[in-house]
Amino acid sequence: MSSTPTVESIRTQHATLQTIVKAKDYKKAAQSLAQLKLALLGCNILIPSAAAPAQSLCLARDILETGAVVSIHLQDEAAFLRYYAQLQPFYAMTALENSPSKSKNKIMGLYLLLLLTKNNIADFHTTLENMPGLEEDVFVRYPVMLERWLMEGSYDKVWQATKSSHVPSDEYAMFSEVLVGTIRSEIASCSEKAYASLPVSNAKQLLFLESEGAVVKFAEELTTREQREWEVRDGRIYFPVEESEKEAMSSNKIIENTIGYAQELETIV
Structure with missing residues (x-):
């Protein structure tokens, strides 16, 4: 019979997950993430609540953000969208404002880029409107500029941007x-x-x-x-x-x- 997960055991598994991701073994990372999400559920922190300690919620948020990135590498759009949806309550929590995410803007930018590849311009602008003050962030500015050039018909600029060092990260390049x-x-x-x-x-x-x-x-x-x-x-x-x-x-x-x-x-x- 498996033992009840603890925050400390989850923290240890998360460290192992990070090592797996650095090694670019994304299939193994996906398997580890499935186990971690069950552990988060067992500790009642998969869905954030005001009763949970902020440190535990930050840990859960970091794991879900890793899952979003891994899903991009696996080209699993449905999984990415699930992780994106699960992250939104964490991003909205005022209790975590003193522990801001280092990956939030990257995840949000990837979501904008996904909407752009689907030509879903309405949702693109709706999402952007809910991200005040982030248009100058490198991860958010990239899809914003691509959308602007697409609307202008400046396809050469889009093509050049997807083939150059202007791409903010490997995950963004995968949308090229x-x-x-x-x-x-x-x-x-x-x-x-x-x-x-x-x-x-x-x-x-x-x-x-x-x-x-x-x-x-x-x-x-x-x-x-x-x-x-x-x-x-x-x-x-x-x-x-x-x-x-x-x-x-x-x-x-x-x-x-x-x-x-x-x-x-x-x-x-």
Whole structure:
């Protein structure tokens, strides 16, 4: 029969968990976290209450924050959202104001970035409004700037930010491909409305792809996944857009500017 967990035993397990995370053994960390959450439940500190000692609540908060980070490395979005929800009561407790979390802004920023990859702009702004004074924090400023550039159509800036040292942490970098995929989808939609066709070489720069072969693969995936029916032949991509729409959008400069930015970036990279 297992012994009743104590705060001290949880503290020891937490130290072991931190060693596992430093070793980047995230699957083992997830198993350890499952045991720790049961122990927190057994000590009545998984859900914070005013009756629990502040030190015990800080320990529980630290464990849940570790769980949120581990879930990102495991690409387990559902687990991250569960940890995020469990952390909110801890962040709201006035009893813990004298022991502020060192990871709160990172967790909040990751949540904002997740909303951005889902194109959930309404919840993004609602969440941000509930974080007064944090827009200058490095972890929060990053998704805020990305959202601003996305709304402006400055996709080159977003692409550059996801591929540079501006990424605040490894966990943020893991969202890069997802976010670039969102950008490519948006650019693909704009391209269909702006042009009858594009040279594959231009589409490569426009979509931030590494080769013309990758452009062909991207077009095939769009046709399969989204039934967009892009046709690649004679070195060009032909879009299935009505002629009247193409003529109406012929003066659209957004795509041309993005191609220009992409060409400039290519010379830098």
